[in-house]
Amino acid sequence: MRAALLQAAESALALGDSEGLSLRELSRSLGVSYTAPRRHFANKQALLDALALEGFERLGATLNRAVSDRTEEFDLRMTKLARTYVRWAMKHSALLRLMVAAKHKSDAPPALIEASNRALSAGPLTIVDGQSTGAVVQGDPLRLALAVFAAAEGLIAICTNGECDGVPIDRLVVEIVQQIIVGIRPRI
Known part of the structure; x- marks a missing residue:
């Protein structure tokens, strides 16, 4: 029943905002x-928090799978990470909005914050791997990974229906990540 409620809540969320979601309506739909x-x-907030937590767990698992082959070159892994994030974010846009809002609440459950941090840990870990091979300048891996995630979020925000001025977002992700990679290469 718990899983069915979460799935029904995610489906309802995709059709509208979380304000219109009600436990009574979910019960009726099930x-x-x-x-x-x-x-x-x-209550409804507990359901939304659980849905956000599950969303972070799913996102984290997806990102970790994308960069799990640590024998791949840094450039390829970072590009895969950004592409995977953009694809996931576009497919689950309503859920992602809920996830971000939930983690920024002043009374966000600690488990939700921890899940959020774990979900995006593939970025800094990929940077650390790049630093260990000399492909990335030394520095705070979290801040360096933030550049990639910020660029991905920016693309999602300015593109419509998976395109930006007729160019597929997937291609733009590759181009932008390559520019970021040039910027985080060690200087000689």
Whole structure:
């Protein structure tokens, strides 16, 4: 029932915002008693937090799979990471908005913050691997990875329906990541 509620909530979220989501409507859509969700979630916010936490776990697993082959060259791994993030973010845009909003709440559950940090850890870890091979300048891996994620978020924000001025976002990701990689190469 818990998994069904989370799946129904994600589907409802994709059709509108979280404000319009109600436990009663989710119960009705699943054909269960309106009190059934309370066995799993104390209230709507608990359901949304659980959905955000699950979203971060899914995102993290997806990103980690994309860069799991540590024998690949840094450039390829970083490009795969950015492409994977953009694809996931575009496919799950409503969920991602919920995830980001949930982690920035002043009363965000610690488990949600931890899941958020783990989800994006593939970026800094890939930077660390690049630093260890001399492909990346020394510095804070988190800040260096932030440049890639910020560029990816910027692309998502300015592109419509997967294109920007007729150019597929997937191609733009590759071009922009290559520019970032040039910028984080060690200087001689």
